Amino acid sequence: MQADLVHQTVRPRILPSPRPRGPWVRLLSQVLALAGPLADFLRHAERPWASATFAGARHALALHFSGEAAMAAGEEFIAALPDHEFALAGHVVADATVAAIEHRLSPPSLTVEVELLLLEDCGR
Known part of the structure; x- marks a missing residue:
């Protein structure tokens, strides 16, 4: 007896394209470099922000x-x-x-929390 062969169409699984990295990744990278x-x-936390004329997000790090x-x-x-120019x-x-x-004296350490308002540049 010959076994029945079942033919199955194999379709390649199409994975969704990776989501583009948001500007927060570049922002975080530049803050860490600074x-x-x-x-x-x-x-890091991000929340949307908008006004009548601008849109963006507020970032807390x-x-x-x-x-x-390190404290120095x-x-x-x-x-x-406050005066740093981000690119x-x-x-x-x-x-x-x-x-x-x-600030902590023993052991010496410093924790800093910063907030940044990142706006979409309308002039691009």
Whole structure:
């Protein structure tokens, strides 16, 4: 006896194209570069923001600096952030502020929470 052969059409599984990375990835990368190698990333949150003329998102980030050298780097980051020019194609950082700072003496550490308002650049 000959076994019946079942032919099955195999269709390749088409995976959805990966979602494009949002501007938050580039923003986070630039914030971490500004903070330096001694900064530890703790968290990031994003929430939509809009006004009558602009759209974008508000980003909250927390960084931790552990040790005296890292604390000095954290203080430099705090001083540099408000005036830093971010390079984000299609977006502009309209506001960058330090929302909270927590110093600890033992062991020496510094936790910094920042907020950034990232707007879509209408002039692109």
